Amino acid sequence: MSKRCLVVNLDRCSGCDSCVVHCKYENGLSLGEYWNHVTAVGPTGDFPDVEMYWLPVFCQQCENPACVSVCPTGASYRDPETNVVLVDKDKCIGCRYCMFGCPYGVRHFNEVEGVVEKCTLCSQLTAAGDDVPACVHNCPTGARFFGDLDDPESDASKELAKYDADAIHSLPDPGNAHPATKYILSPSIAAWKELI
DSSP: OOOEEEEEETTTOOOOOHHHHHHHHHHTOOTTOOSOEEEEEEEEEETTEEEEEEEEEOOOOOSSOHHHHTOSSSOEEEOTTTOOEEEOTTTOOSOOHHHHHOTTOOOEEETTTTEEEOOOSSHHHHTTSSOOOHHHHTOTTOOEEEEETTOTTSHHHHHHHTSOGGGEEOOOOSSSOOOOOEEEOOTTTOOOOOOO
16 A cells, blocks of 8 residues: 655755745645644754754644544545545535644644645645655755655655664654654754654
8 A cells, every 4th residue: 555655854954944835835825824834943952062953744644544533524534546645625514623633733724615624745746646745846955755655666765765763753643643754863963852
């Protein structure tokens, strides 16, 4: 089964918010709505031993997404072909249960349409397998990688293969969600912090 997700190399991320801007532009998000946000972690430590990194947070493409299991109408679902967690706006009744179910706070309510929305990994671009999400394409530091983690030849898998296990991280799993998204942060850059 496909395990499409993003891998973000925090060793390279400069916190420029280009991913945020291009996500909003590609997906036509309204003012105040974000499917991706970047948080500064740090600075921590005492001079001259100070460290800091930037942490982009978006849909983690969980293996067992709570947002899907709590949705009463089936609007939140996993695409059977790509395995990407999506929202069918025609079925969404705006109850926001999925927003409460998501442990990462990455779903947003579209006030105009009265539905919940989230990162789709730019499925309008990637469904055919020929393109990458806008945030990946437009990252000026080359910190983002898209691909199927079950495919060792995907860009995401190849980037992970370059690093030891102590440099590969996931956001904290509050239960059995098993977030698929991976973050690379080398110990020589900064110590990974459990923020969520």
